[in-house]
Amino acid sequence: MLFSTTATAIVLEASPFLLLGSLVGAILEVFVSEKAMLRFIPKNADGQVAVGLFAGILLPSCECGIVPIARRLMLKNVPPRTAIPYMMTAPVVNPVVIASTLFAFQGDLRITLLRLCLVMIPAVGLGLALGDAPAETVLRRSPDILPKFDESRTAGHHEHDHGCDCGCHEHEAHGRSFRAVLHHTGTEFLSMARFLVFGALVASAFKTFTPPEWLNFFTETTWMAIVGLMLLAVLLSICSEADAFVAASFAGFPTMAKVAFLALGPMVDLKLIPMFFSVFKRRIAVTLILVPVISVYLTSLFMAQAGL
């Protein structure tokens, strides 16, 4: 009963955000030209990374919906040094997440800032490493092509076969665009939903069948505490808007272990891991998992040793 309730809750909670991500991706695909998109991206590398880091404030997204958006951005030739940092930081620089973190930790700004810092470090690193690599070297395959909808031709344009000014083709073009958005959204949502369901099942199984007492094993030392809560962050796969309340309840764990929990979860969890392997090339997907794990661990340990 707890297993089915938890799994159902995860899918129901995440579905709207996955749908939103798919919809935003579809709108970008159909209505936003590459030229318009690149107008917002600075020419220099540092500027591109910075835009990626902070774009999540204006275009927030939960981690459930961020992968489809990031893919669409790269297909519009947004460089990976913008799209990847955006993908990693958007679930955390999200104003709602910042507010919930502050609330859960009684207004402790230090926790919030440390969380942001621990997320931004691997985001910057990966962004700079991937640079402006072409989409085909980063992405596993293009999304399904919809041959009947030529979005670049119909988005904002209309063709008249007979030269009249009746506007009939204008309606047809807009209708096609609207249907294209719906089809893109549905295709993306359906494709990603299987990973959401899979992740929800595994996370629920962990939560239901693992005795919480095993966590006590990780309270012996600081480094074990950090490892333990990082592992928990991946296995519980909690939404970034609510994970602060869970982190705040871990009595007996040092602060930096809780911050590591908050930082890693939005970047790597059981929902995101299969999505990464579905969307990105294998070595990129592995990098997207390993780099945040190593970075968060080392940074947390260093900060804990430094007395933070």
Added chain:
Amino acid sequence: MGLFMAVFAWSDRYWQFINPKYSWLTFAAGILIALVGLAGYSRPLRKPRPTEMLSIAVFLGIALTALLSPNPFATEGAARQTDFTNDGQFSSDDFTGGSMTLQYDDAAKPLSEVVYQDRIFTRINLAELLNGEIGGWAKAGEGYAFQGMVLRSPELDEKGYIAVGRLFIFCCFADAVGVTALVKVDRAESYTAGTWVDVLGILRKDDPLPGKTARVPGAFSAARSDIYTLTAVRIKKQAVRGIPFMLEVRDRKPFAY
């Protein structure tokens, strides 16, 4: 899937899975998913992959299992209490759940205080009480009334305490956090673990506190105060009043209880 979500948002068991304040989101997402599904079905441009259809079927199967199984959070207790003081009665005894059709915070408006033996006890929920203890506005010597599930352990029994716990749900059940308070009682053995109770207690500072934090069923972790416990004035078994989860945390009266 979309239709299931749209209909489920109106169900009186919605609260069991997701904080009812998000029922509008589930409904809207359900309608949109149904629309995109219809668009794809009417003019299919590619065949759905078997894994995609399987995942939807698995989700619907799991959801139906959860809905058809008995609700473990409507705990058994004594018959619904009717002999509270007049100040302690709820305005509605018929409220059962929260969703778009039942505005739970409108359906039951408990009075903000209970008067018992000429003493005032502020109605509060455990998360709010913990918030007050940490924030400093809940003070030793003050009386509080709260509800929750009895939790026991040999360590607590030995020291003469029970824990009273309740789940706090910010988004959904998967994110549930347990919140507990330690209550000093005469005989811990006389309280059955899992019973839903209403507690009137006096807040006090207690150092050191006994035992590890008791676990609340349904949550992986639980929070409690490091320095405060309560001395029981009255503990009564009762049926769950309203939703057994805590869904909001207020920082002033009237508290959510």
